Amino acid sequence: MGSSLDAWVSRDDWASTWPRADTRVAKPPELIFCGVSGCGKSTIGRRVARELRTPFVEGDDLHVSGNIANMEAGRPLSDNDRLPWLTALSARLGAMAVETGGVMACSALKRVYRTALASASADVYFVLLAIEKEAALERVSHRADHFMPSELVDSQFDQFEPLAPEEPGIVLDALADPDENVKRTLDFIIQLRA
Numbered sequence: 001m002g003s004s005l006d007a008w009v010s011r012d013d014w015a016s017t018w019p020r021a022d023t024r025v026a027k028p029p030e031l032i033f034c035g036v037s038g039c040g041k042s043t044i045g046r047r048v049a050r051e052l053r054t055p056f057v058e059g060d061d062l063h064v065s066g067n068i069a070n071m072e073a074g075r076p077l078s079d080n081d082r083l084p085w086l087t088a089l090s091a092r093l094g095a096m097a098v099e100t101g102g103v104m105a106c107s108a109l110k111r112v113y114r115t116a117l118a119s120a121s122a123d124v125y126f127v128l129l130a131i132e133k134e135a136a137l138e139r140v141s142h143r144a145d146h147f148m149p150s151e152l153v154d155s156q157f158d159q160f161e162p163l164a165p166e167e168p169g170i171v172l173d174a175l176a177d178p179d180e181n182v183k184r185t186l187d188f189i190i191q192l193r194a
């Protein structure tokens, strides 16, 4: 783990946003669809954002120069590669939090990344799309027009840490019908606001 990432998540002030603050506010939360490549973050996340009429942020659009080229060339990202990316994603989450709420698709593979992202606002929740390696591989290898090579799927699973019970969010079956996963996500938000 990169030392600056360590410093970030051990900041004195993040504890004040964890556990979640009062969520009974009208604005939609900041939802982060997370999980390994191919789990369906962008597909389901976009649909949920449309239902909520909130912005959708594709995390891949905020990668710093070099990261996409590295992945394209079959080199997995390191913590250091991801640090500036997480910083940019956090800034975007913070802006959404004061305005509209919104939905982001971002792998957020490790707990330390999720902790860093969750420190952007008191209203961040994760929707983890759980998938087995064979299914992810199948999806990634059949996807056209995407930079992520199927050779990197193994490394995504090597780095992935499941959502712990104390992390804010839900886990969905990535193989479920997309309509069902959209509905489950909306139900989760309704429950949060009840």
Ligand SMILES: Nc1ncnc2c1ncn2[C@@H]1O[C@H](COP(=O)(O)OP(=O)(O)OP(=O)(O)O)[C@@H](O)[C@H]1O
Residues within 6 Å of the ligand: 035, 036, 037, 038, 039, 040, 041, 042, 043, 044, 060, 105, 107, 139, 140, 142, 143, 148, 174, 175, 176, 177, 178
């Ligand atoms: N039930 C499903 N839910 C979501 N996506 C599905 C489903 N079935 C098939 N797919 C397909 O799986 C592929 C991967 O989906 P998507 O690009 O949304 O994943 P992702 O997690 O955002 O991947 P990446 O992190 O690599 O960008 C797409 O081609 C999508 O159409």
Ligand SMILES: O=C(O)[C@H](O)[C@@H](O)[C@H](O)[C@H](O)CO
Residues within 6 Å of the ligand: 036, 037, 038, 060, 071, 077, 082, 106, 107, 108, 109, 148
């Ligand atoms: O953290 C990572 O390793 C990266 O975000 C990858 O997950 C890719 O960006 C994404 O999967 C491809 O779209």
